[in-house]
Amino acid sequence: MPKKIYSLYSHFYDSLFGTLLHSGRCIASRLMDIQPGERILEVGIGTGISLPLYPRNAEIIGIDISKDMIKRAGEKKQRLGYSNVKLCITDASEMAFRNGYFDKVIASHSIAVIPKPFETLKEIKRVCKEDAEFFFLNYAGSNDNLVARFEKALSPIRCRLGLGKVIDLEELLYSANFKIDFKDRVNIFKLCQIIKCRNNGV
Numbered sequence: 472m473p474k475k476i477y478s479l480y481s482h483f484y485d486s487l488f489g490t491l492l493h494s495g496r497c498i499a500s501r502l503m504d505i506q507p508g509e510r511i512l513e514v515g516i517g518t519g520i521s522l523p524l525y526p527r528n529a530e531i532i533g534i535d536i537s538k539d540m541i542k543r544a545g546e547k548k549q550r551l552g553y554s555n556v557k558l559c560i561t562d563a564s565e566m567a568f569r570n571g572y573f574d575k576v577i578a579s580h581s582i583a584v585i586p587k588p589f590e591t592l593k594e595i596k597r598v599c600k601e602d603a604e605f606f607f608l609n610y611a612g613s614n615d616n617l618v619a620r621f622e623k624a625l626s627p628i629r630c631r632l633g634l635g636k637v638i639d640l641e642e643l644l645y646s647a648n649f650k651i652d653f654k655d656r657v658n659i660f661k662l663c664q665i666i667k668c669r670n671n672g673v
């Protein structure tokens with residue numbers, strides 16, 4: 472399902488979700504505070520919309536299950552002249568990277584869309600160093616009870632549109648043994664959340 476729908480989205484994803492989600496991506500980038508030489512994994516990199524926010528002196532690996540999204544990301548990489556970026560078509564719930572490879576991981580608006588989020592979180596932990604830092608941006612829904620109920624009712628439609636389920640990301644992170652260090656609401660009407668966390672054991 473994500474492959475098909477994101478093949479379609481690849482044509483207009485940036486126009487729809489570029490400016491709308493930009494401030495959250497910038498906040499995530501500042502929080503990540505990427506240091507020279509660090510190895511960074513972006514899970515569900517899509518069209519590479521975050522590429523301009525990465526430094527050129529770190530190794531960036533972006534993965535996505537959609538060939539067409541990766542193709543767009545590749546065009547952007549080329550245009551920006553980023554020789555430190557590698558892009559791979561990979562399922563995030565079954566990555567081929569070796570254990571303990573990455574220093575930091577970001578999943579920006581992808582965990583709710585990935586069909587196996589729990590397995591993906593376990594994989595993310597596996598491919599990272601023990602002291603790695605993890606950053607998640609995700610649609611969190613409204614704080615208002617009434618609006619939240621309305622959003623829940625619309626959840627099946629969101630899924631069909633490939634926008635993912637409204638998930639309780641914090642709950643999911645706890646169940647996969649992540650320790651949350653920082654969280655905040657971001658983007659328009661504070662509808663999204665940014666979470667920074669660490670490994671809390673196996």
Ligand SMILES: C[S@@+](CC[C@H](N)C(=O)[O-])C[C@H]1O[C@@H](n2cnc3c(N)ncnc32)[C@H](O)[C@@H]1O
Nearest residue numbers: 473477515516517535536537562563579581585
């Ligand atoms: C909503 S887009 C997010 C794009 C970008 N990271 C952003 O900040 O806007 C979600 C991306 O997750 C990808 N995706 C869905 N399932 C996946 C999986 N199992 N493994 C890797 N990527 C996946 C989709 O193809 C899509 O490009």
